[in-house]
Amino acid sequence: MTLVGCAGKPKSIRSARDLPGSRIGVQLGTTSDTKVSKMEHDKAGTQVERFTKTADAIQALLQGKVNCVVEDEQPAKAFVAQNDGLAILPHAYSTEPYAFCVAHGRRDLVRNINHALRLLRNDGTLDTIVSRHLRQKMSIAYQPRAIGRPNGRLVVATNATFQPYEYYDNGRVVGIDIDIMQAVADVLGMTLQVEDMNFDAVVTSVQTGKADVGAAALTVTPDRLRNVSFTDAYARSRQVIIVKASHHEARSQSLAQKFRQDFLVEGRYLYLLQGLGNTLVITLFAILISLCLGSLIAIVRTTHDRTGRYTVLNALCKLYLVVIRGTPTMVQLLIIYYVIFAAADVSKVLVAIVAFGINSSAYLAEVVRSGIMSIDRGQSEAGRSLGLSYGQTLRLIILPQAFKNVLPAIGNELITLLKETSISGYIGLVDLTKGSDIIRSITYDAILPLGVVAVIYLAIVLSLSSAVGALEKKLRKNER
Known part of the structure; x- marks a missing residue:
C-alpha cells in the first residue's frame, strides 16, 4: 500500500511502525488524536491532520491528502464498507474501553447509571444490543419499554457520525x-x-450542564477526567x-x-429542508435584533x-463595539450557549438568534x-x-435619509449574517450546513451535499441582493 509521504516521496504504510514521517488523519478531540499527537513533532517529520469529522478525514485519505487515518475499529469497518479502495491494517494500533461521562458532582447519577x-x-x-448493531440488523434493535417515566429527562450528548455507535438512520x-x-x-x-x-462539544455540554x-x-x-467523571x-x-489500497476497482x-x-x-433531503428553515429563521430575527440594537447604539x-x-x-x-468586533463570532456563540445560557433550558434557535443578532x-x-x-x-437645524x-428631528428627518443612504451596506451585512449562521452546528443546531454534514456522515460523499448547499446559499444571496437593489431603486425615485 504505497502513498505519498510528507516529503513527497512514496510512503508505504503496512503497520504502526511505518507511521513516523507520514501524514495521519484523525478526528479532533478523540483518543486517536491524543495517541498520535505524541508523534507529531518527532524527527521523522510526522504530521497530524485533525478533522471535525472522521468522514472528512476519510475523504482526505481518498484524495491523497493524508497517508492514513487512525480510527476505532467498528466505525472504520463502516467507512471501508462504503468506500472502495480503503483497507484496515490487520494489527490493532491500541485497545481501549468505552464509558459514559457525567459532570463532576453528580455522583448519584453515576451510581444510578452504573x-x-x-x-x-x-x-x-448489553451483549444483545452490541451484537445486533454489529450485524446491522436495525429492524430488531432495542425498543423502549412501555413503562412510566416519573423521573424526568435524561439528556444525552452525542456525535452522530460514528457508526455503529451513533449515527443517523431514517x-x-x-x-x-x-x-x-x-x-x-x-x-x-x-425519558x-x-x-x-x-x-469536541460533547464533554463541554456535560461539564456545563447542557446535557446529563x-x-x-x-x-x-487523564485530560477528560479533570473535566468530567466516568x-x-x-x-x-x-x-x-x-x-488507501494500492490496487482497487472503484465503483462508478x-x-x-x-x-x-x-x-x-x-428522505435525506429533509435534513437540508430542516436546516434551511432554521437558517432563514435565525437570519430574519437576528437582523431585526441587529437593526434595533445597532440603531440605538448609533x-x-x-x-x-x-x-x-x-x-x-x-x-x-464604544466598549461593546470593541469587544464584539474584536472577538470571533463562533467564540461569542459558544460563550452565549455554554456560559450565559448555561443553566437555562432554552431553544438552540433562540440562542443562535441572540448570538448572531448581538x-x-x-x-x-x-x-x-x-x-x-x-x-x-x-437638516437638523431646519427641523x-x-x-x-x-x-x-432624528426620527422624522435624519434617520429615513440615513437608512436610505446606507441601504446597500445593510444588505451586505444581511448577506454576511446569512452565511455566518453556518457555524450554528457547533452548538448542535441543524442549520443548512449541518444538514449537509449529516448527509456526508451517512453517505461519505462530499461533492454533492456541499455543492447543493453552496447553490442554495448562492440562490438566497442572489435573491436578497435583488430585493435590496429593488428597494433601493424604489426609495430613490423621489430624488428625480
Missing part, C-alpha cells in the same frame, strides 16, 4: 450508545433526549489504521445515482458626538452611524426651527 449497566449486563441486554440518531442509554433510561424511569453535536450524559464512544483519559466501562474497542456511479443516494434514499454615539450628552452610555457603547449589531451600528453623520447639519424636538 447500577443500570450492571443489570443490563447481567440479563444479557432521520433518527441510532446506534449502540443510543440503545444502551435508552435501556438505562428505562431502568431509571426517565431519553438525544442531542447531536460536534464531538455524554455518550459518544468516549474513552477515559461510569463503568460498557464496551471495548480497538484503534486501527485505515489506508452516475450523477443521477449519486443524487438519489445522497438526497432521496430515506443614535447614542452620534448624539454624544454632536451634543456631548450620554457620556456614560457612549463609553459603554454580533451583527456591532457592525450595523457603525453603518447606521455613518449614515446619520452623512446627513448635512442643516428644530420648525419646532421639532431633537428626537422628532
Whole structure:
C-alpha cells in the first residue's frame, strides 16, 4: 500500500511502525488524536491532520491528502464498507474501553447509571444490543419499554457520525450508545433526549450542564477526567489504521445515482429542508435584533458626538463595539450557549438568534452611524426651527435619509449574517450546513451535499441582493 509521504516521496504504510514521517488523519478531540499527537513533532517529520469529522478525514485519505487515518475499529469497518479502495491494517494500533461521562458532582447519577449497566449486563441486554448493531440488523434493535417515566429527562450528548455507535438512520440518531442509554433510561424511569453535536462539544455540554450524559464512544483519559467523571466501562474497542489500497476497482456511479443516494434514499433531503428553515429563521430575527440594537447604539454615539450628552452610555457603547468586533463570532456563540445560557433550558434557535443578532449589531451600528453623520447639519437645524424636538428631528428627518443612504451596506451585512449562521452546528443546531454534514456522515460523499448547499446559499444571496437593489431603486425615485 504505497502513498505519498510528507516529503513527497512514496510512503508505504503496512503497520504502526511505518507511521513516523507520514501524514495521519484523525478526528479532533478523540483518543486517536491524543495517541498520535505524541508523534507529531518527532524527527521523522510526522504530521497530524485533525478533522471535525472522521468522514472528512476519510475523504482526505481518498484524495491523497493524508497517508492514513487512525480510527476505532467498528466505525472504520463502516467507512471501508462504503468506500472502495480503503483497507484496515490487520494489527490493532491500541485497545481501549468505552464509558459514559457525567459532570463532576453528580455522583448519584453515576451510581444510578452504573447500577443500570450492571443489570443490563447481567440479563444479557448489553451483549444483545452490541451484537445486533454489529450485524446491522436495525429492524430488531432495542425498543423502549412501555413503562412510566416519573423521573424526568435524561439528556444525552452525542456525535452522530460514528457508526455503529451513533449515527443517523431514517432521520433518527441510532446506534449502540443510543440503545444502551435508552435501556438505562428505562431502568431509571426517565425519558431519553438525544442531542447531536460536534464531538469536541460533547464533554463541554456535560461539564456545563447542557446535557446529563455524554455518550459518544468516549474513552477515559487523564485530560477528560479533570473535566468530567466516568461510569463503568460498557464496551471495548480497538484503534486501527485505515489506508488507501494500492490496487482497487472503484465503483462508478452516475450523477443521477449519486443524487438519489445522497438526497432521496430515506428522505435525506429533509435534513437540508430542516436546516434551511432554521437558517432563514435565525437570519430574519437576528437582523431585526441587529437593526434595533445597532440603531440605538448609533443614535447614542452620534448624539454624544454632536451634543456631548450620554457620556456614560457612549463609553459603554464604544466598549461593546470593541469587544464584539474584536472577538470571533463562533467564540461569542459558544460563550452565549455554554456560559450565559448555561443553566437555562432554552431553544438552540433562540440562542443562535441572540448570538448572531448581538454580533451583527456591532457592525450595523457603525453603518447606521455613518449614515446619520452623512446627513448635512442643516437638516437638523431646519427641523428644530420648525419646532421639532431633537428626537422628532432624528426620527422624522435624519434617520429615513440615513437608512436610505446606507441601504446597500445593510444588505451586505444581511448577506454576511446569512452565511455566518453556518457555524450554528457547533452548538448542535441543524442549520443548512449541518444538514449537509449529516448527509456526508451517512453517505461519505462530499461533492454533492456541499455543492447543493453552496447553490442554495448562492440562490438566497442572489435573491436578497435583488430585493435590496429593488428597494433601493424604489426609495430613490423621489430624488428625480
